[in-house]
Amino acid sequence: MSTEYLPGEVHDDELDPNEIRYVEGAVRNSAEQLAAYKNIDLATLPLLFLLFGGISVFLFALTVGDWDFWMDWRDRRWWPLVTPFSLILLPSVLGTFMWLKFRLPMGATFATMSFLAASWASRYANFHDFAGFPLNFVSPSTWVGLGVVLDATLLISRSFYFTGFVGAFLFGLLTYTINWPIFAPFRIPIEYNGTMVTVADLMGYMYIRTAIPEYVRIIEESTLRTFGEAVTPLTAVFAGFVTILNYYLWCWVGHKISVSRWMNRII
Amino acid sequence: MMYKKIIGILLLSLTFFTFGEMAFAHGERAQQAGLRMRTLNWWDIEVTPKKVTVNEVITIKGKFSPSVWWPKHMANPSERLAYLNIGVPGPVFVRIDSRVNGVPMIRSTHFELGKTYDFEIKLKARTPGRYHMHPVLSVHDTGPIIGSGQWVEITGDQKNFENKVTTLTGEVIDLETQGMKEIATWHLFWVAVGLAWMFYWFRKLPVLMPRFKEVERLGPLHANDMISMKDMVVGVVFFGGILIAIAASYVWTQNQYPVTTPLQTGEVEVAPLPGQGDVVQIKMLDARYRLPGRSFKVDLEVTNNGDSPIRLGEFLTANIRFVNRDVMGDVQPIDEQDLIAKEGLVVDDNLIQPGEMRKITLRAEDALWETMRLTSLVYDPDSRFAAMLFFFDGEGKRYHIEVGGQMMPTFS
Numbered sequence: 001m002s003t004e005y006l007p008g009e010v011h012d013d014e015l016d017p018n019e020i021r022y023v024e025g026a027v028r029n030s031a032e033q034l035a036a037y038k039n040i041d042l043a044t045l046p047l048l049f050l051l052f053g054g055i056s057v058f059l060f061a062l063t064v065g066d067w068d069f070w071m072d073w074r075d076r077r078w079w080p081l082v083t084p085f086s087l088i089l090l091p092s093v094l095g096t097f098m099w100l101k102f103r104l105p106m107g108a109t110f111a112t113m114s115f116l117a118a119s120w121a122s123r124y125a126n127f128h129d130f131a132g133f134p135l136n137f138v139s140p141s142t143w144v145g146l147g148v149v150l151d152a153t154l155l156i157s158r159s160f161y162f163t164g165f166v167g168a169f170l171f172g173l174l175t176y177t178i179n180w181p182i183f184a185p186f187r188i189p190i191e192y193n194g195t196m197v198t199v200a201d202l203m204g205y206m207y208i209r210t211a212i213p214e215y216v217r218i219i220e221e222s223t224l225r226t227f228g229e230a231v232t233p234l235t236a237v238f239a240g241f242v243t244i245l246n247y248y249l250w251c252w253v254g255h256k257i258s259v260s261r262w263m264n265r266i267i
Numbered sequence: 268m269m270y271k272k273i274i275g276i277l278l279l280s281l282t283f284f285t286f287g288e289m290a291f292a293h294g295e296r297a298q299q300a301g302l303r304m305r306t307l308n309w310w311d312i313e314v315t316p317k318k319v320t321v322n323e324v325i326t327i328k329g330k331f332s333p334s335v336w337w338p339k340h341m342a343n344p345s346e347r348l349a350y351l352n353i354g355v356p357g358p359v360f361v362r363i364d365s366r367v368n369g370v371p372m373i374r375s376t377h378f379e380l381g382k383t384y385d386f387e388i389k390l391k392a393r394t395p396g397r398y399h400m401h402p403v404l405s406v407h408d409t410g411p412i413i414g415s416g417q418w419v420e421i422t423g424d425q426k427n428f429e430n431k432v433t434t435l436t437g438e439v440i441d442l443e444t445q446g447m448k449e450i451a452t453w454h455l456f457w458v459a460v461g462l463a464w465m466f467y468w469f470r471k472l473p474v475l476m477p478r479f480k481e482v483e484r485l486g487p488l489h490a491n492d493m494i495s496m497k498d499m500v501v502g503v504v505f506f507g508g509i510l511i512a513i514a515a516s517y518v519w520t521q522n523q524y525p526v527t528t529p530l531q532t533g534e535v536e537v538a539p540l541p542g543q544g545d546v547v548q549i550k551m552l553d554a555r556y557r558l559p560g561r562s563f564k565v566d567l568e569v570t571n572n573g574d575s576p577i578r579l580g581e582f583l584t585a586n587i588r589f590v591n592r593d594v595m596g597d598v599q600p601i602d603e604q605d606l607i608a609k610e611g612l613v614v615d616d617n618l619i620q621p622g623e624m625r626k627i628t629l630r631a632e633d634a635l636w637e638t639m640r641l642t643s644l645v646y647d648p649d650s651r652f653a654a655m656l657f658f659f660d661g662e663g664k665r666y667h668i669e670v671g672g673q674m675m676p677t678f679s
């Protein structure tokens with residue numbers, strides 16, 4: 001590690017003749033090879049971005065669905081638990097794969113960013129433009145910062161075990177906190193027709209959803225439990241632990257994919 | 268080719284999963300006949316005005332009564348939560364008020380079977396268009412049960428729509444745009460962080476193939492040598508920086524919004540309207556549906572405990588009004604889709620004197636049995652029916668009472 005290794009940096013004067021040996025067909029010299037490799041990057045990355053965005057939004061809709069579609073469902077007890085549970089899948093698998101195959105700590109960032117882009121497309125086109133809901137009521141939540149944390153943990157530790165313990169824990173733990181700046185404007189209390197509601201509750205009441213009546217919301221209800229006000233931190237810690245286990249599971253899947261024969265045939 | 272296919276599938280998957288449940292197809296005829304007859308009786312539904320411009324308010328009001336013949340296998344609103352809703356295609360209106368017997372219906376509640384409730388909903392026009400609007404009662408585990416619809420029209424421009432409310436902290440906010448600044452700011456911030464991280468790894472192309480080959484060359488034990496000191500520093504800076512940014516954004520938010528509360532839920536209670544006493548009492552003797560004539564015949568024993576003679580004026584089932592012209596006169600349909608059979612009800616011996624108990628026979632006949640697919644009742648596994656009867660006394664006072672029970676089909 002004396003000199004900096006720049007990925008993909010190949011100077012014509014120091015070309016490794018062994019490299020050329022693998023190249024067949026139309027690609028004959030290093031400049032052409034470089035251009036071909038560049039094209040691989042330029043073609044693969046946007047395609048994967050679309051693909052993973054579509055997959056994750058689809059999985060998310062199947063598992064989390066209404067919980068993240070509507071501002072009045074993103075409560076402090078269930079939302080911070082179910083969303084990272086569903087969302088850690090692709091960052092774990094892709095993060096593992098990108099690390100094992102390329103030593104690139106960017107799979108989780110890539111997955112959370114593509115999820116975000118696809119979410120925005122879906123929320124804007126389906127929920128706002130087509131169904132007519134105000135954009136603020138159906139805007140996506142964000143996990144991009146936590147994806148980078150997961151990747152950075154893997155880079156610093158170079159260990160999946162440690163990444164699960166620290167990075168995945170933070171991913172679950174901070175899901176609510178990182179989104180709080182987006183949620184807070186919707187949690188201001190309002191007195192409406194003699195009922196106390198938050199801005200989000202009121203929007204859920206006002207903007208008519210015929211197929212989603214109020215009672216189907218699965219959100220925190222008051223209980224006799226002793227921790228009362230500590231719902232948010234306790235849920236966050238619990239979500240963190242669940243995400244650790246979940247990360248290990250999907251990390252294992254990522255390993256399996258990386259060593260599988262069909263995957264090696266593709267790349 | 269491959270590219271196009273994948274993108275096509277992606278676009279499809281983006282649109283496909285959201286609207287299955289949201290598109291409110293007019294369920295007027297969709298549900299099983301027996302269920303439509305035996306769940307909710309809706310009547311006196313009034314919509315005023317029927318034509319508004321954006322920001323103006325329309326009121327929809329009327330009465331409903333959960334049937335005492337509510338099918339046992341379906342959750343009913345006395346045992347499960349129910350929510351007063353509106354059947355319109357999306358938020359073309361915003362609901363500014365909804366009440367049952369004067370109690371605000373922001374939350375869900377319960378309703379007793381066989382009791383009567385007044386409802387009133389106020390809607391502020393938002394999206395121009397012409398809509399068929401229904402009152403809806405959603406019952407947990409059963410689904411939406413819709414009342415009869417009416418056409419309403421909104422003119423104007425949605426751009427002029429505003430939805431201002433005052434919070435408990437004294438600010439006036441517009442719900443159409445509330446929080447949008449924060450949403451944009453923080454999403455952009457985190458996207459910038461994510462892009463910076465990705466850019467660092469892809470700052471010089473090509474990346475994927477050379478690194479892949481390098482990993483292969485070094486093998487799993489030495490591949491970590493590809494990580495430089497600079498990479499490590501960048502990793503630590505991002506890791507620490509993000510944790511600090513999350514903490515700072517949290518503190519900033521607590522400063523900006525010191526007063527917040529968790530999402531609110533819970534039930535409300537509402538008492539039914541007082542009953543009308545035992546002025547009219549009925550006993551169903553026999554009910555037959557004659558398929559060829561599209562004719563429903565019911566024999567009833569009616570007792571008049573009041574001090575004025577009564578007559579049967581209307582038979583209401585599954586949102587269809589079978590009107591007795593002799594009693595009600597010429598009732599005009601509200602619009603082209605109003606389910607009304609103006610001369611659909613014929614009653615023999617239709618005058619019950621005070622203190623009298625008398626057998627009457629009613630016939631509800633109209634093509635609406637067919638067009639509204641109620642004839643399929645004959646093929647239901649449980650061929651029972653229910654309907655609301657409206658009697659009128661000499662002073663024009665109205666008494667409603669539900670009739671129901673076993674129904675026999677006649678095929679010739």
Ligand SMILES: [Cu+2]
Pocket residue numbers: 293294295399400401416
């Ligand atoms: Cu309709």
